[in-house]
Amino acid sequence: MQLSQEVRDALLELAKKKKVYLEGNILKVIKPVDNDTELKAYLEVCRTRDKDARKKRLDVTKQVQSQNKDLEAAAQQNEQLLQDLQVALNEAKRSEQEAEVAKAEAEKLRDEAVEDLDMLQKRTQFELIGLIVKVALVIIIGVGVTTTLLYSVAMLAGADTTLLGNAWSNMFGILLTNSFSIIGTIMGVKYATEKDN
Amino acid sequence: MIDSILLVDDEDLFHLVFEDACSLLDMTLSLEALNSSDEADRLFRKWFIEGPIDERPGCVFVDLNIIGSSFDGIELIRKINHDYGNGVVIGIISSSDDNQEIEKAKEVGAQFWIIKSDEIEPRLEDFLNDYESYQARTAPFKVYR
Numbered sequence: 001m002q003l004s005q006e007v008r009d010a011l012l013e014l015a016k017k018k019k020v021y022l023e024g025n026i027l028k029v030i031k032p033v034d035n036d037t038e039l040k041a042y043l044e045v046c047r048t049r050d051k052d053a054r055k056k057r058l059d060v061t062k063q064v065q066s067q068n069k070d071l072e073a074a075a076q077q078n079e080q081l082l083q084d085l086q087v088a089l090n091e092a093k094r095s096e097q098e099a100e101v102a103k104a105e106a107e108k109l110r111d112e113a114v115e116d117l118d119m120l121q122k123r124t125q126f127e128l129i130g131l132i133v134k135v136a137l138v139i140i141i142g143v144g145v146t147t148t149l150l151y152s153v154a155m156l157a158g159a160d161t162t163l164l165g166n167a168w169s170n171m172f173g174i175l176l177t178n179s180f181s182i183i184g185t186i187m188g189v190k191y192a193t194e195k196d197n
Numbered sequence: 198m199i200d201s202i203l204l205v206d207d208e209d210l211f212h213l214v215f216e217d218a219c220s221l222l223d224m225t226l227s228l229e230a231l232n233s234s235d236e237a238d239r240l241f242r243k244w245f246i247e248g249p250i251d252e253r254p255g256c257v258f259v260d261l262n263i264i265g266s267s268f269d270g271i272e273l274i275r276k277i278n279h280d281y282g283n284g285v286v287i288g289i290i291s292s293s294d295d296n297q298e299i300e301k302a303k304e305v306g307a308q309f310w311i312i313k314s315d316e317i318e319p320r321l322e323d324f325l326n327d328y329e330s331y332q333a334r335t336a337p338f339k340v341y342r
Contacts, residue, residue: 058217
């Protein structure tokens, strides 16, 4: 493309007075006439300025592009860290829940053990009481039967039963009183035990 | 020098890099940059159906993964080569160097694969040197690393 004289002069004037130069691909299509050294020099300046400006812009754009990539990489890394953190948090929550379940289980087992021990103690107490009652009853019945037999034999044999009768009467009263006392004790123990439960 | 170039890439910053690199290398006087493969597809369909055919660019650089588009760069190349009558020098410009993707691009008729990096100018310069043989369809598929 060739410039008209008017346009050529205007461009050169603009460059001289205002330092305004053409730029861009238009410079690649303007062809000066062979002997127009002034326009050739002007176009050379324009091309150099354009090239320098593009080079600078290219460097800056590359820097920005590189920084963008770094930022994207950092953002991805942050995202990954957040995900890892979330996983760890979920894991911690799960562990806490498991610990709570284990604690509840342990407490349940402890309660069961305490209950078993209590039961065992009560059973031992009942067994002991039962043994005492049996022994006491055997003694009471044995003494009662023996005394009654002796008294009956004495009466049938026509012997003097005054002493034996008094003894039998006293003995029977004592035994009866004792047996009630034993029964009272047993009932008391049983009542107290039931109250504890 | 290439008559006209079309760049299809979703990254606006790369448009600037590519434009300045092309200008510094005197690669072309006419560069158009699009953000989506759908837009490029629409243009090629229009040129194929309505014409004028000479409005088509001489060379097309397509990004591999074009975010926000219905299909990727390889599918766009397949469409241009098989659905819209071919006739342009076309290839991929991507930061990826995945061999499987490179093979796929080759299969759909891509003529070159340029790997994007901070130093793109030497690769574009090499490509420019090979451009005539791509136009003549005599150059084999090449990866510019």
